[in-house]
Amino acid sequence: MKKTTILSAIALATSMLSATAQAETKQLTLMLDWFVNPNHGPIVIAKERGYFKAQGIDVIIQEPADPSMPPKLVAANKVDLAITYQPNLTIDVAAGLPLIRSATLIATPLNALMIIDSEKNKVKTLADLKGKKIGIAMAGNEEASIGTMLATAGVKYDEVQIINVGWALSSSVASGKVDAIWGGLRNFETNQLALEGFKSKAFFPEEHGVPVYDELVIVANANTYDKATIIAFNKAIEQAAIYIVNHPDAAWKEFVAYAPDTLNNELNKRAWRDTLTRFALRPSAIDLKRYDDYAQFMYSAKIIKTLPKAQDYIPNFQ
Numbered sequence: 590m591k592k593t594t595i596l597s598a599i600a601l602a603t604s605m606l607s608a609t610a611q612a613e614t615k616q617l618t619l620m621l622d623w624f625v626n627p628n629h630g631p632i633v634i635a636k637e638r639g640y641f642k643a644q645g646i647d648v649i650i651q652e653p654a655d656p657s658m659p660p661k662l663v664a665a666n667k668v669d670l671a672i673t674y675q676p677n678l679t680i681d682v683a684a685g686l687p688l689i690r691s692a693t694l695i696a697t698p699l700n701a702l703m704i705i706d707s708e709k710n711k712v713k714t715l716a717d718l719k720g721k722k723i724g725i726a727m728a729g730n731e732e733a734s735i736g737t738m739l740a741t742a743g744v745k746y747d748e749v750q751i752i753n754v755g756w757a758l759s760s761s762v763a764s765g766k767v768d769a770i771w772g773g774l775r776n777f778e779t780n781q782l783a784l785e786g787f788k789s790k791a792f793f794p795e796e797h798g799v800p801v802y803d804e805l806v807i808v809a810n811a812n813t814y815d816k817a818t819i820i821a822f823n824k825a826i827e828q829a830a831i832y833i834v835n836h837p838d839a840a841w842k843e844f845v846a847y848a849p850d851t852l853n854n855e856l857n858k859r860a861w862r863d864t865l866t867r868f869a870l871r872p873s874a875i876d877l878k879r880y881d882d883y884a885q886f887m888y889s890a891k892i893i894k895t896l897p898k899a900q901d902y903i904p905n906f907q
Contacts, residue, residue, distance in 0.1 A: 613645055615818055619807075620651045620659040622672040625848060627776070627861040628695060628805060629672070631868055633847045634840055635829035644821035657727070663810050664688055670822070675803040676730045679884050682902050683893035687811040690880075690903045691819045692826065692872040695805035699774040699867065701791035702738055705762055705782075712768050715742035715792055724754035724767035733890035735771055738797040763787050774804075776863035780856055800882045804867070811902065820906050823873045830868040837865055873906045 621629060632650065635641050641648045651668065653659050659671035660678070664686045672694060673681075681688055702723070704712050712718060715738060725731050736746035754761040758770045759781045770778070775791050782789045795801045809819060833840040841861050845853040880899035888896045 614647050615645060616647045616649060617818060618649045618651060618668040620653055620662060620668045620671040622659060623656055624652050627857055627864045630833055630844055631826040631829040633844050634833055635825040637843050637847055640825035640828045644825045646818060646821050660688055660808055663808055666810055666813055670807050670809055672805055673808055675806050678806055678808060679887055680893055682897045683895045688808045688902065689811045689814060690806050691809045691906060692807040692823045693803045693869040694807060695867045696803055696869040697867050698795050698802055699776055699804040701773060701775045701793055702769055702771050703762065703773050703778060703789050703791045704769045706788045706790040715739055716744060718769055719744045719748050721768035722750045722752050724752050724758060724761045724770045726756055726758055726772035730887060730892050731771055733887055733892045734794050734799050737799050738792060738794055741797045776860045780859040784856060800886045802883045823906055826872050830870050833868060834865060875903055875905060877903060
């Protein structure tokens with residue numbers, strides 16, 4: 590009888606501990622900027638290796654039906670966190686959306702102005718784009734970025750034709766529908782074109798007058814974010830980013846295991862290699878001047894009507 594009582598007590602204690610652990614695990618919804626790809630390496634690795642769980646959070650990863658929606662869903666409290674682009678965040682904050690930057694995922698620009706690099710192509714330099722067609726994926730800050738880049742080569746923005754080609758960037762430039770594309774990522778579109786037999790040349794905005802910026806950042810609702818949860822999230826993706834850099838091959842295998850049917854292909858393998866040095870190893874780190882400089886750039890180009898101050902939408906989570 591005594592033994593039975595002891596065993597029952599142990600079982601009850603175990604059950605209570607389990608219930609407590611479940612209660613302490615906070616569920617967090619994260620909406621990506623696009624479908625899962627190597628840019629999201631630290632997110633996937635943190636989930637696959639249990640880093641989120643170790644921090645007491647259960648991260649539910651969602652993919653958007655519309656890539657423009659994730660920040661808006663955060664602002665509306667429909668999801669907890671979302672991945673977006675620093676330029677887009679600047680536009681959204683200037684427009685009054687209640688957003689804060691909670692972490693950086695990709696710490697350098699990935700966007701580039703790309704052309705086909707072939708003997709028969711007469712476009713070799715930025716100056717050669719005068720009078721040519723440039724394809725973009727969606728309207729945003731292209732006038733400021735493309736205009737600034739072209740200006741370094743003596744070309745005015747109104748001397749090129751901007752064509753919205755949707756997400757058919759690579760095929761548009763490969764087919765000759767447009768002479769260059771803006772919005773393609775240097776770790777993806779260059780590899781996609783190469784796999785299709787086309788050599789490309791990329792002009793990097795940060796080398797042609799555009800201030801350096803973070804390509805991918807994570808945002809939360811400015812009014813309802815939970816600081817402790819964000820700190821826990823950031824610790825997990827920091828651990829994951831360092832693991833990826835230390836063990837790139839092993840991390841690749843764990844990454845594709847998340848969704849092997851869609852991730853395990855040559856394009857993603859090449860993109861993984863080209864993204865390794867881009868991951869933010871200190872996702873919580875803050876550089877207010879970097880954000881202020883980029884906001885000033887967009888304000889001067891009249892992309893935004895108000896000038897947000899970084900200190901107002903970048904809290905300290907370190």
